[in-house]
Amino acid sequence: MRKTLSTITIALIICLGGGVTVDPAAADGAIVTEVPFFLPAVIPCTGEAVLLVGTLQDVLRLGEDGNGGFHLVGNWNVRAEGTGDFGNDYRLHYTDIWVENVTADGLPAIFNHPWTAIVVGQGGAANVKLHGDVHITVNNNGDVTSSFDDLRITCK
Numbered sequence: 001m002r003k004t005l006s007t008i009t010i011a012l013i014i015c016l017g018g019g020v021t022v023d024p025a026a027a028d029g030a031i032v033t034e035v036p037f038f039l040p041a042v043i044p045c046t047g048e049a050v051l052l053v054g055t056l057q058d059v060l061r062l063g064e065d066g067n068g069g070f071h072l073v074g075n076w077n078v079r080a081e082g083t084g085d086f087g088n089d090y091r092l093h094y095t096d097i098w099v100e101n102v103t104a105d106g107l108p109a110i111f112n113h114p115w116t117a118i119v120v121g122q123g124g125a126a127n128v129k130l131h132g133d134v135h136i137t138v139n140n141n142g143d144v145t146s147s148f149d150d151l152r153i154t155c156k
Contacts, residue, residue, distance in 0.1 A: 073099050127155070132150060
């Protein structure tokens with residue numbers, strides 16, 4: 001499991017590092033990356049298909065804990081829009097923050113990822129709010145001792 005968490009972290013850093021715009025001189029030493037965003041989606045309230053197109057901004061902070069471990073904090077913000085196959089216009093506002101805390105030898109490790117997506121329908125189109133939480137804890141032996149995810153969808 002130790003290698004899996006580290007591999008996930010490295011893969012995220014590599015994928016996000018390939019962006020169109022990178023601002024390594026951001027406030028507090030954060031690395032800011034912007035990439036094009038495309039998401040084919042179905043509005044769960046109506047079944048309307050829509051392609052949401054926009055920009056994903058990633059803000060990445062990596063800090064040492066003074067004992068050889070590290071804290072990785074990432075924040076994604078997405079702004080996108082699209083027209084559905086019923087002719088309705090939608091705007092997506094997505095934000096999340098994911099946190100990974102790892103000791104010098106890789107264990108124990110804790111990963112948290114709460115996120116929220118709001119799809120705003122223009123005019124009389126449906127609005128959708130999605131909220132999710134993901135958590136994983138790995139103990140010193142490499143055993144997953146806590147793991148859950150939760151998704152809530154609200155249509156208005």
